[in-house]
Amino acid sequence: xxxxxxxxxxxxxxxxTSTVLLAFALTRLVxxxxxxxxxxxxxxxxxxxxxxxxxxxxxxAGLTATGMDWLLRGHPSLNNKPTFQWWLLPTLTTFVIGVxxxxxxxxxxxxxxxxxxxxxxxxxxxxxxxxxxPGAPYxxxxxxxxxxxxxxxxxxxxxxxxYSGARLYILIPGLFLAAALASLRILHxxxxxxxxxxxxxxxxxxCVQIAAGLHYWPLSPIxxxxxxxxPLYGLTNFAINLGESLPAQRAALEPAVVTxxxxxxxxxxx
Numbered sequence: 001x002x003x004x005x006x007x008x009x010x011x012x013x014x015x016x017t018s019t020v021l022l023a024f025a026l027t028r029l030v031x032x033x034x035x036x037x038x039x040x041x042x043x044x045x046x047x048x049x050x051x052x053x054x055x056x057x058x059x060x061a062g063l064t065a066t067g068m069d070w071l072l073r074g075h076p077s078l079n080n081k082p083t084f085q086w087w088l089l090p091t092l093t094t095f096v097i098g099v100x101x102x103x104x105x106x107x108x109x110x111x112x113x114x115x116x117x118x119x120x121x122x123x124x125x126x127x128x129x130x131x132x133x134p135g136a137p138y139x140x141x142x143x144x145x146x147x148x149x150x151x152x153x154x155x156x157x158x159x160x161x162x163y164s165g166a167r168l169y170i171l172i173p174g175l176f177l178a179a180a181l182a183s184l185r186i187l188h189x190x191x192x193x194x195x196x197x198x199x200x201x202x203x204x205x206x207c208v209q210i211a212a213g214l215h216y217w218p219l220s221p222i223x224x225x226x227x228x229x230x231p232l233y234g235l236t237n238f239a240i241n242l243g244e245s246l247p248a249q250r251a252a253l254e255p256a257v258v259t260x261x262x263x264x265x266x267x268x269x270x
Contacts (some may be wrong), residue, residue, distance in 0.1 A: 006130055006133060006137060006138070007058060007126070007129070007130070008071055008074065008075075008125065008126065008129040009071075009074050010245075012070070013071060013125050013126065013129075013210075015126065015226060016064075016067040016068070016070070016071055016125060017118060017122045019063065019067065019092075019177070020063060020064055020067070020094060021114070021117075021118045021121075023056060023059070023063060023135075024056075024060065024097070024101055024114060024117070025059045026056070026112070026185075027056040027057075027060075027098070027101075027102070028101070029108075030247060032179050040179045043258060046119060047081060047122055049161045054193050055192040056098070057094075057095055057098040057099075057102075060094050060095075061091045061094050061095045061098075062091075063089070063094075064090050064091050064093075064094040064121075065087045065090070066093045068083070068086060068087035068090045068128065069083045069087060069092075071125065072086055072128075072129065072132065075129060075133070076207035077132055077133040078132060085185075085188060086128045086129075086131070086132060087128070088181055088184070088185055089124060089128060089146060089149070089150060089181070089185050090121070090124050090125060090128060091179045091209055092153060092177075092178060092181045092182065093120065093121055093124045093149070093153060094121065094154055094159075096153045096156055096178065097117040097120065097121065098258075099156075099157060099160045099161065099164075099174075100113055100156065100160040101113055101114060101117065103114065103163065103164045104149060113162065118177060120149070123145065123149075124146070124149060126142075126143075127142040127143075127145045127146050127149075128146065129219075130142040131143055131146065131189065143189050143190075146185065146186075146189060147186050149191070150183075150186050150225055150230065151182065151229060151233060152181040152187075153178065153182060154175075154178050154179055154182050154228070154229060154232055155226075155228075156173065156225075157174065157178045158175060158224055158225040158228045158229070159221040159224065160221075161175070161224060162219070162220075162221040162224040162225065163175060163221040168212065168215050170194075170248055171220070172208045172211065172212060172213065174209050174210050175204075175228070176204045176205070176207070177204075178190065178206045179203060179207040179208070179232055180201060180203070180204035181200075182198065182202045182232065183199065183200045183203040183204065183232065183235070183236045183239075184197065184200035184234075184263070185238065186236050186240075187199060187200065187236065187239060188196060188244070190240045190243075191243045191244075194243070196239060196243070199239045202235075203232065203235045203236060203239070206231060206235060207228055207231055207232050207235075209229060210227070210231055211224075211228055212237040214228075218268075220269070221268075222266075222269055223266040223269055226262045226263070226265055226266035226269065227262065227266045228261055229262060230258065230259035230261070230262030230266075231259055231264070233255065233256065233258055233259065234255030234256060234258055234259035236255075237254060237255045237258070238252055238255045241254070
């Protein structure tokens, strides 16, 4: 019974997960005309595709944020605290899941992605609920899981955007937002509740600079994702190590090794 108070109400988390999945399914089933928003700037002509998938991605992200707030209101340790820090990652998760689902073909591939996305989303809801209370029995496991999920989401988004052939002016904002939110959530979890906004923005800026440089290289989607997840992991862990008062040389050692390994792996993977 003592452990039960640290877990969300099964009815609430079930309703929230199924509602988000229903929104994904409706996005696939509902057919609507597509059109482009054309913007003429000095020296640039931008075309922004507007369709039901883009609109539903935004609405589903908002639904997730609202639903996560509703889920957290039942936590006995919340004590009327603001809940935004616990719905940042679920909202990002919903947005990222929607990107590959919008480009996967109909059939087994889409339904597999749909099922995996539902499982992924459920565990994000569960872990975010648990980490509300640092004294929860599964707090350490949930924190490690959320950290891994944050990196995985960024990798999935990078691969999906590369696979879809997204233009640079769409690729950069999407990756910047994902990198900033992922690193901000990881830093907040690992540094005992400190909000490192400057680090998160700096890390995201560095990642999109690398992405912009790699955009026109003949890289496969997996190679592109690996060459971006390395710097995100390295810079985030460098910030964590400095926050834990490690000397700069020691703080940079592990991030540099992991980044080099991901880049080396990307060279041999097609």
